[in-house]
Each structure stands twice: as C-alpha cells, then as structure tokens.
Amino acid sequence: GDGRVALRYVDEAGRATEAANPNGSAAGIAAITSTSRRIFGLMPHPERVIGHELGESDGCRFFTALADALA
Numbered sequence: 001g002d003g004r005v006a007l008r009y010v011d012e013a014g015r016a017t018e019a020a021n022p023n024g025s026a027a028g029i030a031a032i033t034s035t036s037r038r039i040f041g042l043m044p045h046p047e048r049v050i051g052h053e054l055g056e057s058d059g060c061r062f063f064t065a066l067a068d069a070l071a
Contacts, residue, residue, distance in 0.1 A: 006040060007031035 016028030
C-alpha cells in the first residue's frame, strides 16, 4: 500500500482478525489518511460512547488523547 492506513481493528495480540473487526472492513482498516496526511478519516464513532451519565467514557479518552497529541 501507500502507507495511508492509520488504524486497524486488532485483537489483544495486535493481529487484524475477523473477530476483532466489528464492521467487516477490508483488512480490518479503521482509519485512513489523505496522501498529504492532513485529512484523517475514521470509521468508528467514539463520540457515541461519551455517555458520562451512563458511566461510559471510552470515547472521551480517545478525544482527550487526540487533542493532547495535536497540541
């Protein structure tokens, strides 16, 4: 490939397996970048699990880490 795959669905051992891929994307691809790497496309929707009232904050951790990395 041309190095544009940014994230893959993987199991605990880091293998891109069918069982670890919740949406059946090709090769377990979860995110890609543009050729310039200025655009990041993400298939999962972590914002859907920021339900503090439900005790769910996994998505919040993702966005906090992303903001820290880009700062």
